[in-house]
Each structure stands twice: as C-alpha cells, then as structure tokens.
Amino acid sequence: MSLKQFIIVSLSLLLSCTVVIPQEQTPLSDRITGYRFDVSLDTEAKTVAGKMDAFWVNKTSDTVSEIRMHLYMNAFRNNLTTFYKESGGSPGRRESDPGWIEVKSFTGNDGFDLLPSMEYISPDDGNRDDRTVIRVMLPEPAMPGDTVAVTVDFETKLPSVIRRTGFADDFFFVGQWFPKFGVYEPSREGEKGRGSWNCHQFHANSEFYADHSVYDVTITLPSEYVTGSGGRLISEKTNGTMKTQVFRAEDIVDFAWTAWPGYQVFTDRWNHVDITLLIPETRINQVERQFSSVKNALEYLGNNVGPYPWTHLTFVDPPSKGAGAGGMEYTTLFTSGSADKIPEFINLPEMVTIHEFGHAYFMGILASNEFEEPWLDEGVNSYWEGRIMDHYYGSRSGMIDHRLIRISDNSILRLSYVKSPLRQIASNREYSWNYPRDSYSMLSYQKAATTLRTLAGIIGEETMNNVFREYYRRWAFRHPSGKDFIEVVNEVVKAEHGDKFGHDMNWFFDQAFYGTGICDYRVSEIVNRRYSGTESMADDDEAEDEDGSRESGSVYTAIAMVDRVGDIMLPVEVLVHFTNGDEDLEYWDGKERYKDFSYTGTRRIEWVKIDPGYKIAMDVNFVNNSLTESPWRVPVRRLANKLLAFIQFTFSLFLF
Ligand SMILES: [Zn+2]
Numbered sequence: 001m002s003l004k005q006f007i008i009v010s011l012s013l014l015l016s017c018t019v020v021i022p023q024e025q026t027p028l029s030d031r032i033t034g035y036r037f038d039v040s041l042d043t044e045a046k047t048v049a050g051k052m053d054a055f056w057v058n059k060t061s062d063t064v065s066e067i068r069m070h071l072y073m074n075a076f077r078n079n080l081t082t083f084y085k086e087s088g089g090s091p092g093r094r095e096s097d098p099g100w101i102e103v104k105s106f107t108g109n110d111g112f113d114l115l116p117s118m119e120y121i122s123p124d125d126g127n128r129d130d131r132t133v134i135r136v137m138l139p140e141p142a143m144p145g146d147t148v149a150v151t152v153d154f155e156t157k158l159p160s161v162i163r164r165t166g167f168a169d170d171f172f173f174v175g176q177w178f179p180k181f182g183v184y185e186p187s188r189e190g191e192k193g194r195g196s197w198n199c200h201q202f203h204a205n206s207e208f209y210a211d212h213s214v215y216d217v218t219i220t221l222p223s224e225y226v227t228g229s230g231g232r233l234i235s236e237k238t239n240g241t242m243k244t245q246v247f248r249a250e251d252i253v254d255f256a257w258t259a260w261p262g263y264q265v266f267t268d269r270w271n272h273v274d275i276t277l278l279i280p281e282t283r284i285n286q287v288e289r290q291f292s293s294v295k296n297a298l299e300y301l302g303n304n305v306g307p308y309p310w311t312h313l314t315f316v317d318p319p320s321k322g323a324g325a326g327g328m329e330y331t332t333l334f335t336s337g338s339a340d341k342i343p344e345f346i347n348l349p350e351m352v353t354i355h356e357f358g359h360a361y362f363m364g365i366l367a368s369n370e371f372e373e374p375w376l377d378e379g380v381n382s383y384w385e386g387r388i389m390d391h392y393y394g395s396r397s398g399m400i401d402h403r404l405i406r407i408s409d410n411s412i413l414r415l416s417y418v419k420s421p422l423r424q425i426a427s428n429r430e431y432s433w434n435y436p437r438d439s440y441s442m443l444s445y446q447k448a449a450t451t452l453r454t455l456a457g458i459i460g461e462e463t464m465n466n467v468f469r470e471y472y473r474r475w476a477f478r479h480p481s482g483k484d485f486i487e488v489v490n491e492v493v494k495a496e497h498g499d500k501f502g503h504d505m506n507w508f509f510d511q512a513f514y515g516t517g518i519c520d521y522r523v524s525e526i527v528n529r530r531y532s533g534t535e536s537m538a539d540d541d542e543a544e545d546e547d548g549s550r551e552s553g554s555v556y557t558a559i560a561m562v563d564r565v566g567d568i569m570l571p572v573e574v575l576v577h578f579t580n581g582d583e584d585l586e587y588w589d590g591k592e593r594y595k596d597f598s599y600t601g602t603r604r605i606e607w608v609k610i611d612p613g614y615k616i617a618m619d620v621n622f623v624n625n626s627l628t629e630s631p632w633r634v635p636v637r638r639l640a641n642k643l644l645a646f647i648q649f650t651f652s653l654f655l656f
Helices: 011-015 072-076 082-086 281-304 320-325 348-358 360-365 378-393 409-418 440-459 461-475 482-497 506-512 635-652
Strands: 033-042 047-057 064-070 100-107 118-120 133-142 147-157 166-168 171-174 183-185 196-198 213-222 226-229 232-239 242-252 257-260 263-270 273-280 312-316 333-335 521-531 537-539 556-564 572-578 583-588 594-601 605-610 626-628
Touching: 064 196, 072 082, 072 100, 133 147, 166 320, 171 320, 213 226, 213 257, 226 242, 226 263, 226 273, 226 312, 257 333, 263 281, 273 281, 281 312, 281 348, 281 378, 281 461, 312 348, 333 348, 348 360, 348 378, 360 378, 378 409, 378 440, 409 440, 440 461, 440 482, 440 506, 461 482, 482 506, 521 605, 521 626, 556 572, 556 605, 572 594, 583 594
Parallel strands: 033 213, 273 312, 312 333
Antiparallel strands: 033 047, 047 147, 064 133, 100 147, 118 133, 166 171, 171 257, 183 196, 213 242, 226 257, 232 242, 263 273, 521 537, 521 556, 556 594, 572 583, 572 605, 605 626
C-alpha cells in the first residue's frame, strides 16, 4: 500500500465528537483482574489524577487474606528507592522532576475503608524507603470464587522521561502510572495454603508481570493533545478547551497511553487488524517503513507461532525529546524508536518496531514473569526479531546494508553474546535484578536469542516453529515459566524426532541456559600421509617429489582432526573437502574432547569446516571452525567485529 493510501486522520476529526461502538470480543483470557479509570491529565503540573475501580477475582482454591499492588511510579520518588540504588545512584532523571504516586483513598467491598490497613512492603530487599509495593489486609479473607473490588483515589506525578514513562515539555508517555495488582499464584497440588502474591518491587533491571485484564479508561485533557493508547477509542467529547476520551482494551497485561500535540496520525489495516501510527511530523518519510515492518512481523508471527488475537494495534514513534519513551511494549500499544534523519541503509526503525511488536506475543499473549525469567520474553522475542529481520531484510545485510558494511540483526545479537566478557555467567539462576555486573541485557536478550537459534539449528526450524505453535496453543493468555517452555520443547522434539537427540532436550538447556560453559569447536589439524612402503608411512611433505608434484595412484591416510575447546557439548556436522572435489559431511556427537576423521585411499583433504550450515550460532569462535592447508583469512569478519562496538553503542541509546 502506498503512502497516499494511508488515511491521515485530521485534527478536526479528532476534535469532533466521534462514537465508535466496538464489537465486544469473546474473552481471550480469564480476566482475573479488571480496571476502570476516570482521570485527568494536568499538563502544567505533569500529573494524572482521578479514580480507579479495580477488581481481583480469587479463581484459586486458596483463602486469601490480603492483596498486594504495585506502585511502580514511586521508583522515581527520591534517591532512596531500590530502583535508584540499583541504578548506581544515577538513574538518568533530573532531580527536580521526580515521579511518584499517592494513594489518597482506598476502599474495598461495600465502601469499607482500607487505607488504615495499607502498608508499604519491600519483599525483595527489605528497603524500607522503597514504596513500590503495597499490602492491604482484607477485613474478610477472599474465599475461592470471591471478588475483591477496590476503589482508589490517586494522583500520579510523572517524572521527566525515564524508563519509558514521563514527560518532556508537552510530550507525555504515561506508563506504570496506576496502582496495579500483583499476580496471585495459587498453591500447587499437595501444597495447600502455600499460594502467595508475586508482586516484586520496581528494580533497575527488570520488567513486569501481570494478569490479563480489561481496561475501561476515561481521560480528560486539553483538546489540542493527540492521544494514543492500548485500547480502542470508544467515544470522545469536547468541553471548551478540554476533551474527554474513553478507551477500552481487553485481555492485555498493562495499559499505557501517550499525549502530545505534535503527533501526526496515520492508519492502515492488515487482515483483521486496524493499525494506528503516531509519529512526529519530521519523520513522515518513515511512515511507509514503519507500517511495512509491523505488517511483516504480524505476518511472520501469525504464520509461524499463532494468530494475533486483537483487532487493533497502536504504535508510537516518540519525538526526540521523548526518546526515553521509545522501545517499549504494552501489547496493543508499543513505542518504536528512530531518529529524524535515519538513513535508508540502516534498518533500525524496522528492528525496533519488529522487536516491540513481537512482545505482543512474548509477554502479551504468553505472559511470562519478566522479573524472574526475563529470557522468556526478551530472549524469545529477540530470537524471533532476528528471524523476521533475516527473512524480510536479508540474512547477511538485514540490519545495515551499505556497500562498505553489511551486517544482519542475527550477527549483531550473536556477536554481542560471543564478544561479551560476561558470556560464561549462567542465565536464570537469579531473579533479573540480581544478575551480576552488567550482564542483564546480554543474558536476557543476546545470549538467550543465540541459544534459541542454536536449538533451532539442532532440531530444525520447522520443529522449532511447531514448538512455538504448541507453546502458544497450550499457554496463550496464561503465565508460562521456563520449565513449561522446556516441557513443550521436549514433547514436540520427541513427537517429531523420537530419541534422535536423546531422551529429552534437558541436556541442551542445562548446558546452554543453566550452565557456565561456552561452546567452541575447532579444526586443529589436517594431515595427509602417503604410504611410501608396505610398513612405513612418510609425512606428506617429505613424500613430495622435488618439483612438488604428487605421484598419481598413491595411497594416503588423510585425517581431519577436530577438538571440542569449550565445555558445552553439542552435536556438530563436519564437512571434509578433498582435493579431488569430493565432500564428506560427517556427524559428530561432539561429546569427546577430540575426534579424528580418517580416510584411507587416494584422496587428500584440502579443507575442513565444522558446522558448515552455521547451525551452532552459540559457537563463540567461527574463525577456528575451518582450516585449509593454506589458512583462510577472514578480514571481513574482523572488520565486522571492530564495528560491533560502534553498533552496540548506537543501539544502546534505545531501550527495548
Ligand atoms: Zn524487548
């Protein structure tokens, strides 16, 4: 679809009273929680204030005596918060623009005042100055099937943009802005009474976890503001200089919204999905790129994982002054990230859009616990991001396609892992905020994505697709854990390949995710020995005639010697190329430290290449994977490595 076909929704249309009655969807989720807001945005005071009616249904067989809620915005209150301390004392916001949330009243079922029984708790670190989690004792325990309904008056002060929320002048991105239920995790079978609230504090390195909910959100703000949210616009009324908009979103895990007078609004459609893009005027030349990348992601994930279940999607490219809000996901709303003069040969807006859209699946539909197992959303999502970028933008040049440098998104993901000095830290032993040093993003994104690409290399891409189809079928709109994902892998691989890879695939995850080893296979030596007599063998070089020619019809023992340098043991293929043009593809289970492939006959080995199909992406050194009698030089790869530092720096400006 050409740019001209995009409908530009004019400001006048937005200002007039529009009423859209959406079709009520059949619930996609259990809707354990739900929220109704009536709030106003004060663009001078930078506050959002109003009333929230929310409910939590006890769908477990536990008797629950308290509720817990996140007050995420308090992470930006002062320099005593856990978020601030974990950020090394410099979280990147201006001191004069803190963010906070005040609960002004809190009533329960039948108007019972719960404010006196509300207290701040710090379940993760005991920091008494952290106010990002509250506990409210219920006057009567919630029995199985009971609904706890609460009404909360609250005021949220937005910080200057930090961690994808806040303001910059007249730009607002309103995320993590309301009191939000934690996830009550019931006792497992045989452990009656041991269920508990999973409600972590806001940490420097972690994202979120929530139940799928329905959101009815009424927002009043100055008329000139253009808004976008994770919901559909149901109605709009203007009243003097102010307007009131009503949004409804169903079965999403978080609701965020944005307002800025400068947004240009474009709409498009892909199959059943209405797509809205909010973008600064200075980037209108990127509208077509943005729409085509989001449609590519919709198509690819729809084909290979499962259908996109909502009928709408809004994405936002924040203006430069609000760039800190870029690269964030709220399921049916996400922010991309770009710059005004991004060149055509750098597919950065495409990559960010594809990544953030992907979270509609890995986090939105498959709502894993991002605090505890971040690889399940960021790593899985980065794996798919790499595949989509390869598929639509080129497996060698998908990220940068310039005559001087070509590099794919997958190569960047892989190099960020293999070049990291922290690459031997085990993933997922700890909750995300306890990851040592600065390993959070490498472990959660790049190492996990590269590991999953390696898994796909071993079991095959079609089996990998079937793993994800089954994962989606079984766990959509629930809370899968890493264990649940691995269980699906084991079952699907067993069904499709029997015992080809062993009884199950735990050996892979135990090494690659939970172990501390690296994977490195190497061709150590090529030997071609010619028989010079019946009893003795001479080295090939010595057996050569003075003019360097070799006797035809000689018999050789040719040996390809390969080593396992790293601790990780994976099955690998070894391609042996002979001087006569023959090629033998050998299979090695990769378990021993050494392996020799010997050939007796007239053939001599010219070169050997381990993993010729590049299936083992997590092999940390591709250079030693091949050996020729005259060693190859790989200047291009060296150049790419040097450029990596530059590329990583560029990307680090964006949060994903
Ligand atoms: Zn992400």
